[in-house]
Amino acid sequence: MTSGYFSASQVAAHSSENDCWVIIHDKVYDVTPFLNDHPGGKKILLKNAGTDATKQFDAFHGAGVLEKYGALCIGNFGEPPKAGAVEAASADASEEDDEMQFGEMVPFGDPSWYQQWGSPYYSESHRRLRRVMRQFVDREIMPYVHEWDEAKQVPMSLFRKCAEMGILASIAGTGTLPTDYFNVEDTILFRGGDNAIVNPANFDAFHAFIIGDELARCGSGGVLWGLCGGLGIGLPPVIHHGTEELKRRVVTECLAGRKTICLAITEPAAGSDVANLTTVANESNDGYIVNGEKKWITNGTFADYFTVAVRTGGDGMNGVSMLLVERSMKGVSTRQMQCSGVWSSGTAFINFDDVLVPKSNLIGKENKGFKYIVENFNHERMGIVTQANRLARVCLEEAIKYGSKRKTFGVKLVDHPVLRNKLAHMSRQVEATHAWTENVIYQTMHMPEDLQMIKLGGPIALLKAQATQTLEYCAREASQIFGGLAYTRGGQGEKVERIYREVRAYAIPGGSEEIMLDLGMRQSMKVATMMYGAKL
Numbered sequence: 415m416t417s418g419y420f421s422a423s424q425v426a427a428h429s430s431e432n433d434c435w436v437i438i439h440d441k442v443y444d445v446t447p448f449l450n451d452h453p454g455g456k457k458i459l460l461k462n463a464g465t466d467a468t469k470q471f472d473a474f475h476g477a478g479v480l481e482k483y484g485a486l487c488i489g490n491f492g493e494p495p496k497a498g499a500v501e502a503a504s505a506d507a508s509e510e511d512d513e514m515q516f517g518e519m520v521p522f523g524d525p526s527w528y529q530q531w532g533s534p535y536y537s538e539s540h541r542r543l544r545r546v547m548r549q550f551v552d553r554e555i556m557p558y559v560h561e562w563d564e565a566k567q568v569p570m571s572l573f574r575k576c577a578e579m580g581i582l583a584s585i586a587g588t589g590t591l592p593t594d595y596f597n598v599e600d601t602i603l604f605r606g607g608d609n610a611i612v613n614p615a616n617f618d619a620f621h622a623f624i625i626g627d628e629l630a631r632c633g634s635g636g637v638l639w640g641l642c643g644g645l646g647i648g649l650p651p652v653i654h655h656g657t658e659e660l661k662r663r664v665v666t667e668c669l670a671g672r673k674t675i676c677l678a679i680t681e682p683a684a685g686s687d688v689a690n691l692t693t694v695a696n697e698s699n700d701g702y703i704v705n706g707e708k709k710w711i712t713n714g715t716f717a718d719y720f721t722v723a724v725r726t727g728g729d730g731m732n733g734v735s736m737l738l739v740e741r742s743m744k745g746v747s748t749r750q751m752q753c754s755g756v757w758s759s760g761t762a763f764i765n766f767d768d769v770l771v772p773k774s775n776l777i778g779k780e781n782k783g784f785k786y787i788v789e790n791f792n793h794e795r796m797g798i799v800t801q802a803n804r805l806a807r808v809c810l811e812e813a814i815k816y817g818s819k820r821k822t823f824g825v826k827l828v829d830h831p832v833l834r835n836k837l838a839h840m841s842r843q844v845e846a847t848h849a850w851t852e853n854v855i856y857q858t859m860h861m862p863e864d865l866q867m868i869k870l871g872g873p874i875a876l877l878k879a880q881a882t883q884t885l886e887y888c889a890r891e892a893s894q895i896f897g898g899l900a901y902t903r904g905g906q907g908e909k910v911e912r913i914y915r916e917v918r919a920y921a922i923p924g925g926s927e928e929i930m931l932d933l934g935m936r937q938s939m940k941v942a943t944m945m946y947g948a949k950l
């Protein structure tokens with residue numbers, strides 16, 4: 415893009431098939447090389463050639479299109495700014511960090527603390543972080559999501575960019591930063607001590623929440639699972655229980671975005687019933703010989719490392735261990751599964767065929783694997799809650815934006831009471847889920863860890879069900895509002911169509927809604943009687 419300025423008459427002079435310019439949102443685009451490729455056709459562009467086509471453009475396109483086709487932009491429309499105006503504008507921008515207002519101000523399109531509501535949870539560093547994360551997602555992720563989804567993979571370059579930001583360390587860090595395994599000074603978010611966007615010494619669970627929430631604005635469970643689905647659940651067991659050698663090698667490489675890891679527990683027959691898994695690791699002189707199959711393994715198609723639940727002992731949960739299997743080991747094979755959603759996350763079927771794994775790849779102690787798996791459940795479920803509720807919010811935001819421009823029978827969609835009723839039900843659920851999430855996050859920061867396992871397990875299970883049912887509701891209602899546009903891939907209904915297909919990828923893994931609801935109540939009843947003395 416150039417920074418030149420063009421007047422209306424200059425643009426009007428370019429209105430032929432060989433030389434076609436249009437003005438959209440005060441920018442000038444030379445669409446000549448794009449005429450034959452325009453999905454809406456050549457004619458419609460020529461009809462608007464040389465004019466300000468903002469209104470027509472907005473009627474047919476989603477917000478990300480201009481970002482994606484930025485190369486067509488040749489300059490600005492109108493008069494160049496007067497001297498001094500640029501400095502004044504940048505002074506305003508630097509003050510923005512302190513502002514209570516941030517985002518597009520679509521009602522309920524962002525959490526309430528973005529819209530001038532007070533909150534005890536957030537300070538200046540949280541406000542700085544949301545701004546930087548938003549820029550990152552808008553530039554580096556949002557324009558490419560559809561492409562990655564169709565290609566069924568996220569590029570490795572995204573992992574490296576997220577590592578440079580410091581995002582990978584935040585995802586793997588279960589509420590704190592694993593600073594022993596990456597250099598904070600190499601990251602954009604955490605370098606510079608007191609002058610950092612977030613001083614690593616002050617990093618808290620709300621910073622991690624903002625990172626997850628802002629990432630999920632991309633509107634793709636595939637990208638989110640692709641980036642976080644292995645790292646957030648496969649790496650913590652290594653960080654917490656791996657040998658120093660494993661940590662130095664594996665954790666460091668994964669946090670640098672050079673290698674990827676996944677968690678392999680679920681099996682074709684046992685499903686997620688860990689106590690009944692059948693993948694075996696038999697001890698031999700040289701290590702363990704692993705045989706078995708794993709299914710629905712997120713990131714399994716591309717991961718370099720597999721944190722695998724294996725049977726090393728007798729039946730039940732006390733015979734389960736965790737082993738780090740490496741793709742480079744002979745006998746490991748993976749194939750992509752064809753799923754209804756989260757396409758770019760690399761869901762895999764995995765075969766282990768006489769894989770020899772050295773003893774040094776044992777994670778923690780033999781037959782203690784079940785404990786290590788359960789330990790990370792709360793963290794995993796809070797990650798799902800964060801993503802699911804933001805995806806629900808994306809559906810709401812998209813529906814409000816689309817409903818505010820689309821007219822039927824001469825009336826905007828949002829002016830039909832029946833439509834507003836849908837938006838109202840979406841809004842109240844998203845806001846309630848967000849407030850409950852913040853409350854639980856606050857508890858994770860102030861409650862001793864051993865108590866968290868007991869007291870928060872039930873509420874977090876219920877919260878997971880709350881978030882995924884909110885997502886299901888919002889995806890459905892947004893699809894109804896978008897009509898045919900949410901029934902086709904790409905275009906204006908792109909996010910809603912994709913999210914609708916991805917609902918099950920949130921409602922089932924990490925504990926299905928049915929199990930979460932039952933566990934949530936059972937656990938809460940137990941805590942009430944045993945810890946608070948309720949006479950039930």
Ligand code: HEM
Nearest residue numbers: 443453454458462467470471474475476479483904905906
């Ligand atoms: C820089 C200029 C433009 C670019 C880069 C562009 C790009 C695109 C893209 C990528 C699509 C596919 C759907 C989507 O991803 O949203 C599309 C569809 C379309 N565009 Fe454009 N477009 C431009 C200008 C215009 C203008 C000025 C009009 C005038 C009305 C127009 C009318 C349409 C129509 C009617 C469709 C089909 C919508 C549908 O399938 O529902 N486009 N355009």
